[in-house]
Amino acid sequence: MPRILRWIAISLGSIVAVVIGIGLGLFALGKVKADELPEFTLQPPLIPSDRASIARGRHLAEAITLCTECHQNGLRGRKLDLPPLVGTLVAPNLTAGKGGVGGRYTAADWDRAVRHGIAKDGRKLVLMPSQYYARMTDSDFAALVSFLNSLTPVDNELPPSTIGPIGNALLGAGRFPFAADVVDHAEVGQNPVTPGVTEEYGSYLTTLANCRGCHGPDLRGTTGLIGDLRGTTRLIGPLTAPSLVDSTRSWSADEFRQTIRNGRMPSGRPLDPQKMPWPRLANLTDDELNAVFEYVRSISAP
Ligand code: HEC
Ligand code: HEC
Numbered sequence: 001m002p003r004i005l006r007w008i009a010i011s012l013g014s015i016v017a018v019v020i021g022i023g024l025g026l027f028a029l030g031k032v033k034a035d036e037l038p039e040f041t042l043q044p045p046l047i048p049s050d051r052a053s054i055a056r057g058r059h060l061a062e063a064i065t066l067c068t069e070c071h072q073n074g075l076r077g078r079k080l081d082l083p084p085l086v087g088t089l090v091a092p093n094l095t096a097g098k099g100g101v102g103g104r105y106t107a108a109d110w111d112r113a114v115r116h117g118i119a120k121d122g123r124k125l126v127l128m129p130s131q132y133y134a135r136m137t138d139s140d141f142a143a144l145v146s147f148l149n150s151l152t153p154v155d156n157e158l159p160p161s162t163i164g165p166i167g168n169a170l171l172g173a174g175r176f177p178f179a180a181d182v183v184d185h186a187e188v189g190q191n192p193v194t195p196g197v198t199e200e201y202g203s204y205l206t207t208l209a210n211c212r213g214c215h216g217p218d219l220r221g222t223t224g225l226i227g228d229l230r231g232t233t234r235l236i237g238p239l240t241a242p243s244l245v246d247s248t249r250s251w252s253a254d255e256f257r258q259t260i261r262n263g264r265m266p267s268g269r270p271l272d273p274q275k276m277p278w279p280r281l282a283n284l285t286d287d288e289l290n291a292v293f294e295y296v297r298s299i300s301a302p
Contacts, residue, residue, distance in 0.1 A: 033171055033178065034124055034163075040185035044111040045138040047145045057147025060140055063283035064209050065133060067094075076100075076154040080127075087167035089127055090158045094148060099157030102148065110145045115188045117179030126163060126171075130179035135207045138189045197287050202295025205288055209281065214241040219296060221246070241276070245299050256293045257286060 061067040061075070070091040072078045077093030077100070096103035101120070105113075109120045117130035136144070163171070170176040193204045206212060206219065216222040221243035247265075248256055255266045263271045263278040273279050284292070 033181065036181075037118065037122065037124070038116075038180055038183075038185055040116065040188075042108045042111050042116070043189060044107040044145075045142045045189070047107050047142050047149065049146055049149070053143045053146040054150050055147075056140070056143035057145070057150075059283070060144045060208075061147055063280060064205060064288075065136075065144070066210055066277060066280055069277055069280060070128070074154055075148070075151055076156045077158050079158060083164075083166070085164045085166040086170070087126070087161065087163040088159065089161045089163075091128070093154065093156045093158060095151045095154045095156075097153035098155035100153065100155075102151060102153070105148075107145055110148060111141065111188075114144070115141060115183070116185055117183055124178040124180040126161065126167075126176075126178065128179065129210055129213055131182045132207050132210055132213060134179075134183040134185075134188050135191070135204065136189075137192050137204075139192070140208075141189070195287075197290045197294060199291075199295045199298045202291035202293070202298075205284075205292050206295055209284075209292075211244070211292070214276075215244050216241070219244040219299060244296050248293070248296055253290050253293045256296075257289045260284065260289060 067075060070078075070080065071094055072091070075094040076097070077091055080089045080091060082089055093100035094102055105120060112118045113120065113125065113128075113130070115130060115134045115136055117125050117128065117134075119125055167176070171178065193201055195201055211219060214222065222241050251259070251266060259265055259271070260278055261282045263273060263276070263282070265271065271278055
């Protein structure tokens with residue numbers, strides 16, 4: 001073999017070895033991270049069962065927090081479309097039917113899973129955006145659970161989630177952190193907010209509705225290979241979400257509401273529902289959309 005070829009072969013070989021080494025290291029780190037559990041005390045509020053609370057809970061699950069985007073309508077669960085090496089992620093059946101967790105979950109269990117990112121069996125949840133739900137007030141959380149407890153039982157048995165080697169390496173590299181490692185557990189339920197057409201409430205809704213997960217923590221847009229993009233069927237892949245601060249600069253509140261409601265920009269350009277979950281967000285009330293708009297407008301341009 002000519003010397004130059006041999007040299008190329010050796011350097012390629014060592015690059016491959018280093019890459020495999022890093023991959024294995026990250027894989028191991030991902031496993032370790034999955035086993036370290038944070039310590040905190042659960043303080044779930046009392047769960048009501050009146051109709052107004054259940055209705056608020058339904059609105060939260062279907063229009064605001066987008067539980068139904070992943071766990072499907074009726075929250076009967078589904079397998080998410082991910083490349084097998086990343087993992088087989090299943091958003092479980094949340095009803096009390098066969099294969100569902102609903103019948104077994106107490107208020108404390110819902111709290112541990114939804115606002116702290118840890119399943120009843122102590123598993124740190126992957127992909128489920130608890131880092132945003134951690135912000136949920138006690139009264140909204142109580143309403144959400146009253147709705148979850150009222151779900152019609154649906155029989156839907158699904159396999160458990162498994163994380164593949166690439167998924168583990170991503171976790172190890174911190175590219176896809178467990179929500180349980182990011183949440184400030186002591187702060188959960190400590191920050192009430194009054195509903196209204198205010199920046200403060202708009203900021204709250206923006207957190208719960210995952211707008212930040214896709215459009216960036218400060219809504220100035222994201223680009224990235226996997227980023228924080230959650231919620232849609234295209235969970236992993238090169239995806240970007242525009243800066244809401246820039247897009248909406250010249251819009252009226254009315255144009256903003258119309259864009260989310262109809263999935264069409266003031267310019268007439270349609271929004272792809274596979275990327276931007278507008279068909280669900282379209283159910284936000286006028287006041288809620290106005291509050292989000294107030295908040296977006298309050299973020300001053302650079
Ligand atoms: C982006 C997708 C996504 C959204 C949105 C989402 N989840 Fe999940 N959820 C998942 C996935 C995936 C799992 C399984 C994760 C795992 O096994 O590591 C899960 C797990 C759970 C579990 C744990 C059940 C168990 O014991 O295995 C509960 C409870 C739950 N979700 C409730 C909710 C509720 C309530 C909402 C809305 C407030 C919600 N989820 C929103 C994806 C999502
Ligand atoms: C799952 C990711 C995701 C979530 C959650 C999400 N968006 Fe989007 N959004 C996108 C993507 C991607 C686009 C670009 C879609 C396209 O061009 O077809 C977009 C487009 C938009 C646009 C049009 C702006 C433009 O210049 O294209 C607005 C307005 C918007 N989103 C507002 C919101 C608000 C408000 C929330 C929360 C209530 C939200 N989005 C939640 C991903 C998301």
